[in-house]
Each structure stands twice: as structure tokens, then as C-alpha cells.
Amino acid sequence: MSTPIDNTIKDGFKSHYCHKAGRFCKGDTELPLLFEISTMINNSRFIKDTLDPIMELVAKYLDAERSMLSILNREVSKILIEASYGISVEDKKQGNYLIGEGVTGNVVKTGNPIFIDKIDSAFGFANKTKLQLKTKAKKDISFIIVPIKVDFEIVGTLSISRIFDERVNKDELIRILSVIGAMIGQAVRARQDRMEYIERLKNENQQLHLELENRFLQENMVGNSSKLREIFKQIEQVSKTHATVLIRGESGVGKELIADAIHYKSDRESKPFIKVNCSALPETLIESELFGHEKGAFTGASEQKKGRFELAEGGTLFIDEIGELSAPMQIKLLRVLQEKQFERLGGNKTIPCDVRIITATNRNLEKAIVEGSFREDLYYRLNVFPIYMPALRERLNDIPLLADHFIQKANKKNGTNIIRIASSAIDALMIYHWPGNIRELENCIERAAIISTDQVIRIENLPPTLQTAESSSTFSKGTLQIIVEKVEKQLIIDCLTAKKGNVLQTAKELSISNRKLGLRIDKYNINVDKYKGKAS
Structure with missing residues (x-):
């Protein structure tokens, strides 16, 4: 008597449901299926790629319309569909359950198999995967689900749905599913462990990344003034974009720290962050440094060299002291910004460029444009999102916090053990005009920490320029x-x-x-x- 499905499965082993007897056969007749499953598992490089074919094999063997393998994620206490047959991708995404939720959740909770004769009249059947309650021919659908156990621990479930047949031996069908579940259980457990490990790594990475972002700002950009809080806000706004940023401010205010914060809070943070200072390089080398050169491009060019733009591919390039760039180099930089490509010095090959540009300057670029030393079109390309870092004298009430920060930094760097700074020393710091800004303050605190003899920075430990009115030219009447x-x-x-x-x-x-x-x-x-x- 022919079965209602194709009797040929894989290499010819047949469906083992006996319609005349109304049951599934026992014994050796299961061996071809179990051997096939074992072979598929052993030969698979990635078990994930094998589970769906196994579900198809199980469905055909047991004359089922659908089959489904679910795994318990212990990290989030959710049961998710790992593999299936006869279920759409969209419906599969909906098949996630809490422990105790629906039939699947109850099997994981209790460890007991469940056989539902007719799902259209069943209580507690969540049906998240939109299983048809009856066939098109109005026949009833049965649902059978068993727990998958490894070392007495439930790691998931295996289930099928098939046309209701009152002749079916329920215990025998549950036994076969349990045997199959036990076979794939170890592989499922191994994948479960790997997935949970990966999930933990992702969560830990996200947490560490967030902590690093916050610590970076806390450790390097210290202060609580309204002006500094406004800069923090601007960094948050621009970091997730690809906009070009121009950082303005006097020398020593910490413009490079802003560039660091923008890069490490952006989606390019895992890509290169390359820096170049235009004022630190001679005019003859700046083009080679930015764009690289070919072998023989000039005397001494004995081999090909990649420039900063190539090294920063996919990441961020910070160009400090952009106001010092010569007119010819301004033209070349403008072309990169416009066309996203460049050539190495001495070469004719066009190289595409995906680099975010952050620039900084202490010069008055608007005045330089009027004087003709800086291109206006380049200025507008660079000045998409300007950030102004105020001078230290514009944020005086940040000085006590900065002083404490630099004391801790000096203690760590030099092995000093400064506990506090005297109020008279703080007063001197607040009065001074700080032409060198943050950099000068840091150097001042480090020096004072080194020469202090009683773990306290006192006014006499500060540089002479901060101690006397005459030497500092800071004090005047009023x-x-x-x-x-x-x-x-x-x-x-x-x-x-x-x-x-x-x-x-x-x-x-x-x-x-x-x-x-x-x-x-x-x-x-x-x-x-x-x-x-x-x-x-």
C-alpha cells in the first residue's frame, strides 16, 4: 500500500509509517534514518548548515507537514527556532518563547513531551509560527513535541505537525522523536554554548566600548563649565555622522582630544585613526606624507610609500594646524574632499579614498582668506561642523577639577603621592592668565608635584610666574x-x-x-x- 508522501527518501529508504497497522515500525527500520542523521552531523563543518536538511529528513520520515528544532538560550531565558522544515522565514522569526510560554515553553519547563491530537481545539497552543489549524481538506492537525536533553539538562525541543490519525501509536512516535533529539542533542548543545559565548562577547564588547567612550571623555576632557558641556553635546551630535569637522581654538586647549573623541565615538572607531601636523613637516615633505609617493618620485625615494590618506582608509584622518598648509597643497586637499580620490607623488594611478577628515587650527582662517593665504572654497569644505574649544581663561571654574586630574596623572606617571592642592595655590591658578592653556597647566602641576615635600601642592611649589605679580604681569590694580x-x-x-x-x-x-x-x-x-x- 503506497504512503501519502514520496516513498523515496535520500538513497531510497522508505517512510516507516505503516497505515495498515496504524503505527510506526520499531527496531532496525529506524537505523537508515539514524545513520543518515549521524553521517550528516559528522560530515558537516558547520552544524547550522546541516540542521535544516535534518529537519526535512525527519518530516519526510514521519509523514509530517512541518518539523521544528528550538534551542533554549540560557543567557536571555528564551527559546528560539534554530532549524525547521515547512515554515516560512517570516513565521520562523516569530517563533520565540519564554520558559513556560505555550506548548514549547511548557515542555522546556517540565521536561515532559506533549502530544496534541487536534490543535484547533487545544488549550494553551500559542501558534506563533501560524500553523494551519486544519488542512485545506478540513482534516485535523496533530502536534507532537519532545524535550531534547543532554546530561539531564534540557537544551531545546524537537516537534512535528502532521495530519491527525487516530490509529497512530503516540508512545512510539514520541519515542522516535526522542531518539532523534538525543542524537542531535550534543551537536545542539555545542552550538548553544558557542552562540551564548558569542552573545556574551558581544555584550561585553558593547559594555567595554561604552565604558571606554565615557572614560575617554572623563580622563581627557575634564571640566563642568557650560562651555565644555556644550562641546560634549556637539561631539555626540557629529560623531555618528560623516561630516567634516573643523576644530578651532588657541594652542594647548586640547583640540586633538576633541578629534580623538569624535573618532572613537563614531562608527569608524575600529578603523585607523591617523594624525598629521602640518606645522611639524617641511613643505617639501608634506605632499609625500599626505598622499604617499612612488619609487623614484624624487631623490631618496628608494621604494613606494603609502601616505596618510591610504593608511587612514575607512577611518579618520586628523590634520592639525591646517592653516599652515601651502597654497598648492590646499588645492590638492580640496580635490580629495571633492572627488574622494588622489594620486601618489610621482604616480598616475588614481586611488579611491574613503576617509573622514577632521582638521584643527589656531589661526584666524577668515582673516587668512581676506589676506589671500587660505582658499575660501577649501574653508567652506572644512567648516561643515565647526567646534570651538575655549581658552582656559574662558573656563576658570574648571581649573580646580583640572588641577585634581593632573595631580592624579602626575602621581601615576612619576610615582609621586600628592594628596591635595592648597587653597592659596588654587587662588594663584585662578588668577593667572594661562597663555599656554591646558598644556601649560598640566606642566605646572607636574612640576609642582615633583618638588613638593609634604604631599601637598602649595603656592611656593608653583612656577615663579604664578607666585609674584611682578614676574607674571598678571596682577594689576583691581x-x-x-x-x-x-x-x-x-x-x-x-x-x-x-x-x-x-x-x-x-x-x-x-x-x-x-x-x-x-x-x-x-x-x-x-x-x-x-x-x-x-x-x-
Whole structure:
């Protein structure tokens, strides 16, 4: 008597469902199927590629419409479909269950197989994979599911759905599925372990990446002034884009740190981050450094050399002191920005270029354009997203935080053990005009930490230029009052920014009356409306 499916499976072994007896045959008749499954597993390089064919084999052997292998992900406590036959890709994506959810979740929870005669009348059948409740001929559908166990631990489930037949020996069908499940269980467990390990690595990598981003900002860009918070906000806004960034500011303010932060918070962070300083290279070498050269391009060019653009492919190129670039090099750089390609010096091969450009300068480029020393078209190409890093004298209330930061850095670098900085030394730091900005402050703290004899940085440990009015040229009549007023104004602005322009909350935060705050706002000509609704 012929079966309702193609009797030829693989190399000719036949469906082992006996319609006359109303049961599946036992014993040696299972061996061809088990041998075939074992061979497929042993010969597979990647078990993932073998599981779907195994599910097809199981479905045909057991006269089933669909078969499904689900695996328990212990990391997230979810049961996901790993392989299947007769289920669409879209429906397969929906087949994820919590432990205890639906029939699949209950089998994982209890460890007991379940045989449902007719799913259209079954209670608790979630049917996330949109299994038809009846055939087109209105025949009932049965659903059979067994747990897959390895070393007494449930690692997943194996299930089939087939046309209901009251003659079927349920225990025998469950036994066959259990044997098949046990066979593929070890392979499933190995894949489960690998997938969970990969998932842990991904989560750990994401967490470490986030911690590194935050630590980078915390360790290198120290301060809490409104101006610095605005820069943090701009970095967040531009880092996820591919826009060209122009960083402005005096020498020593930390422009390179902004470039670092933008790159390492971007989607290019795993790609190269290459830096070049135009002022540090002679005019004769800058083209070769940027674009590379061919062998024999000039005297001494004994071999081919890749330039910074090639080395930064797919990543970021930071060009510092862009204002020092010569007119011919400005033209070449403009071409790269426009056409995304270049040639090595002495070569004629065009090289495509996928590099994000970040530039920095302490020069007044607008003035340089008027004077004719900087191209206006290049300026507009570079100035897509400008960021201005304020001088240290513009963020005086960051000095105490910076001083503490540089003390810790000096302790780690030189083995010093400075505990604190005296208030008189802080006062001196707050009054000084800092022509060298952050770089000068760091050097000042490191020197003071080295010469301190009692684990405290005192005013006498600071350089002479910070100790006396005569040598520093910082003090003049009324200067202390001016500095105090500058700090007071900056504190008010910072608090207004944090409170989104709310004067009452700002007064409360600063522990002064609303009237006194109003007087100071008038005195310093602060535009409160500018800070309303502005989150820092």
C-alpha cells in the first residue's frame, strides 16, 4: 500500500509509517534514518548548515507537514527556532518563547513531551509560527513535541505537525522523536554554548566600548563649565555622522582630544585613526606624507610609500594646524574632499579614498582668506561642523577639577603621592592668565608635584610666574576683583544653563535670593532668554 508522501527518501529508504497497522515500525527500520542523521552531523563543518536538511529528513520520515528544532538560550531565558522544515522565514522569526510560554515553553519547563491530537481545539497552543489549524481538506492537525536533553539538562525541543490519525501509536512516535533529539542533542548543545559565548562577547564588547567612550571623555576632557558641556553635546551630535569637522581654538586647549573623541565615538572607531601636523613637516615633505609617493618620485625615494590618506582608509584622518598648509597643497586637499580620490607623488594611478577628515587650527582662517593665504572654497569644505574649544581663561571654574586630574596623572606617571592642592595655590591658578592653556597647566602641576615635600601642592611649589605679580604681569590694580567677577558670572551662566533659564531654581541652587541674583544678572548683562529650554 503506497504512503501519502514520496516513498523515496535520500538513497531510497522508505517512510516507516505503516497505515495498515496504524503505527510506526520499531527496531532496525529506524537505523537508515539514524545513520543518515549521524553521517550528516559528522560530515558537516558547520552544524547550522546541516540542521535544516535534518529537519526535512525527519518530516519526510514521519509523514509530517512541518518539523521544528528550538534551542533554549540560557543567557536571555528564551527559546528560539534554530532549524525547521515547512515554515516560512517570516513565521520562523516569530517563533520565540519564554520558559513556560505555550506548548514549547511548557515542555522546556517540565521536561515532559506533549502530544496534541487536534490543535484547533487545544488549550494553551500559542501558534506563533501560524500553523494551519486544519488542512485545506478540513482534516485535523496533530502536534507532537519532545524535550531534547543532554546530561539531564534540557537544551531545546524537537516537534512535528502532521495530519491527525487516530490509529497512530503516540508512545512510539514520541519515542522516535526522542531518539532523534538525543542524537542531535550534543551537536545542539555545542552550538548553544558557542552562540551564548558569542552573545556574551558581544555584550561585553558593547559594555567595554561604552565604558571606554565615557572614560575617554572623563580622563581627557575634564571640566563642568557650560562651555565644555556644550562641546560634549556637539561631539555626540557629529560623531555618528560623516561630516567634516573643523576644530578651532588657541594652542594647548586640547583640540586633538576633541578629534580623538569624535573618532572613537563614531562608527569608524575600529578603523585607523591617523594624525598629521602640518606645522611639524617641511613643505617639501608634506605632499609625500599626505598622499604617499612612488619609487623614484624624487631623490631618496628608494621604494613606494603609502601616505596618510591610504593608511587612514575607512577611518579618520586628523590634520592639525591646517592653516599652515601651502597654497598648492590646499588645492590638492580640496580635490580629495571633492572627488574622494588622489594620486601618489610621482604616480598616475588614481586611488579611491574613503576617509573622514577632521582638521584643527589656531589661526584666524577668515582673516587668512581676506589676506589671500587660505582658499575660501577649501574653508567652506572644512567648516561643515565647526567646534570651538575655549581658552582656559574662558573656563576658570574648571581649573580646580583640572588641577585634581593632573595631580592624579602626575602621581601615576612619576610615582609621586600628592594628596591635595592648597587653597592659596588654587587662588594663584585662578588668577593667572594661562597663555599656554591646558598644556601649560598640566606642566605646572607636574612640576609642582615633583618638588613638593609634604604631599601637598602649595603656592611656593608653583612656577615663579604664578607666585609674584611682578614676574607674571598678571596682577594689576583691581585684577583680583575682575577675576572674582569673571568666576561669579561664569557660575551664574553654568547654573542658568543647567536649570534651562529658570531664575528661581538658579537662585536656589546658588543659595542666594532671587533679588540678588537679578542684580548680578543685570550687572553682568546676562541674557536669561538665551538659556531657556536649553539643556546642557
